[in-house]
Amino acid sequence: xxxxxxxxxxTALALLGRGHAVSVLERxxxxxxxxxxxxxxxxxxxxxxxxEAVSALxxxxxxxxxxxxxxxxxxxxxxxxxWRCGMRVLDAEAPDAALAWGAAHGLAVExxxxxxLWLPEIAQVRNPRLxxxxxxxxxxxxxxxxxxxxxxxxxxxxxxxxAVQTETGTLPADTVVLAAGAWSGLGLAGLVPPPNIRPIRxxxxxxxxxxxxxxxxxxxxxxxxxxRRDGHLLVGSTLEDAGFDKSTNRDTAARLHAxxxxxxxALAKIAPVQHWAGLRPGAxxxxxxxDRHPDFENVFVxxxxxxxxxxxxxxAAELLADLIAGKPPALDPTPYRWEAALTRRWTGxx
Numbered sequence: 001x002x003x004x005x006x007x008x009x010x011t012a013l014a015l016l017g018r019g020h021a022v023s024v025l026e027r028x029x030x031x032x033x034x035x036x037x038x039x040x041x042x043x044x045x046x047x048x049x050x051x052e053a054v055s056a057l058x059x060x061x062x063x064x065x066x067x068x069x070x071x072x073x074x075x076x077x078x079x080x081x082x083w084r085c086g087m088r089v090l091d092a093e094a095p096d097a098a099l100a101w102g103a104a105h106g107l108a109v110e111x112x113x114x115x116x117l118w119l120p121e122i123a124q125v126r127n128p129r130l131x132x133x134x135x136x137x138x139x140x141x142x143x144x145x146x147x148x149x150x151x152x153x154x155x156x157x158x159x160x161x162x163a164v165q166t167e168t169g170t171l172p173a174d175t176v177v178l179a180a181g182a183w184s185g186l187g188l189a190g191l192v193p194p195p196n197i198r199p200i201r202x203x204x205x206x207x208x209x210x211x212x213x214x215x216x217x218x219x220x221x222x223x224x225x226x227x228r229r230d231g232h233l234l235v236g237s238t239l240e241d242a243g244f245d246k247s248t249n250r251d252t253a254a255r256l257h258a259x260x261x262x263x264x265x266a267l268a269k270i271a272p273v274q275h276w277a278g279l280r281p282g283a284x285x286x287x288x289x290x291d292r293h294p295d296f297e298n299v300f301v302x303x304x305x306x307x308x309x310x311x312x313x314x315x316a317a318e319l320l321a322d323l324i325a326g327k328p329p330a331l332d333p334t335p336y337r338w339e340a341a342l343t344r345r346w347t348g349x350x
């Protein structure tokens with residue numbers, strides 16, 4: 001497994017559960033890139049705005065998440081802070097279309113007197129704590145984790161990869177999974193990268209309020225506020241095509257702060273306690289690539305989840321484990337195929 005973010009760790013755990021021996025290679029520390037940096041909303045921000053195939057994968061994950069995260073917590077002994085807190089969407093465009101979508105897909109979308117939409121089933125998880133739990137669960141299940149061990153290339157013979165080269169040595173491999181997040185698009189020596197994957201930066205703010213100051217997710221025009229039970233509150237996020245630059249800037253912090261204070265006036269009088277940026281594994285139209293590599297029969301990819309790596313983790317791991325096993329998957333894998341990714345192109349809008 002190349003990559004120890006939420007996609008790599010969740011796939012590793014799924015494969016361990018099916019009897020595979022798994023070694024996970026990570027260029028840095030497990031889960032410290034976009035998996036750590038995100039807010040942990042367990043839904044596409046406006047689920048009715050996405051292609052049906054993206055919705056299908058997201059809904060399967062959302063329906064499974066409570067049980068999945070409970071299993072991760074049981075295996076690890078650590079809490080991921082799953083919380084079905086609901087989400088209010090303010091100033092929603094085309095609310096009638098949103099209500100119709102919810103009715104058609106079995107997701108509650110309720111209109112409120114103030115014109116907002118209430119989604120009571122939307123949950124969240126605390127990303128860093130989920131990563132810690134996944135890491136421990138993988139290790140407790142017998143997996144091996146090699147941190148600060150960047151993969152640099154592969155060795156192959158007769159259509160199969162036989163080993164993965166790293167900065168510290170060469171490791172034999174029967175099957176390889178590329179789940180390296182934003183870095184998946186760089187490829188490795190001897191391994192063509194999945195198409196159209198590139199880093200998209202997102203800047204976030206963290207505030208500290210009294211517990212209970214906000215008890216649900218708020219969303220308006222691309223901005224979201226995510227409360228934690230202990231009083232921490234996340235504000236995000238930007239979409240920036242900035243390469244592998246994870247720097248932050250004061251102007252963005254000021255804008256996010258002002259927009260958040262317009263939703264929750266208590267924020268106007270306090271300063272953020274943290275400001276950071278992460279790099280999402282961007283893909284056109286938010287379609288991940290979950291498939292066998294076209295050049296090698298024993299190489300697979302699970303990447304390109306863009307803004308929804310945590311949301312999609314259980315269903316994406318299940319789909320890839322089924323493909324590796326040659327088992328008919330529960331979802332049609334066609335939209336997530338390598339060939340489908342080749343046909344999609346970035347537009348001007350991120």
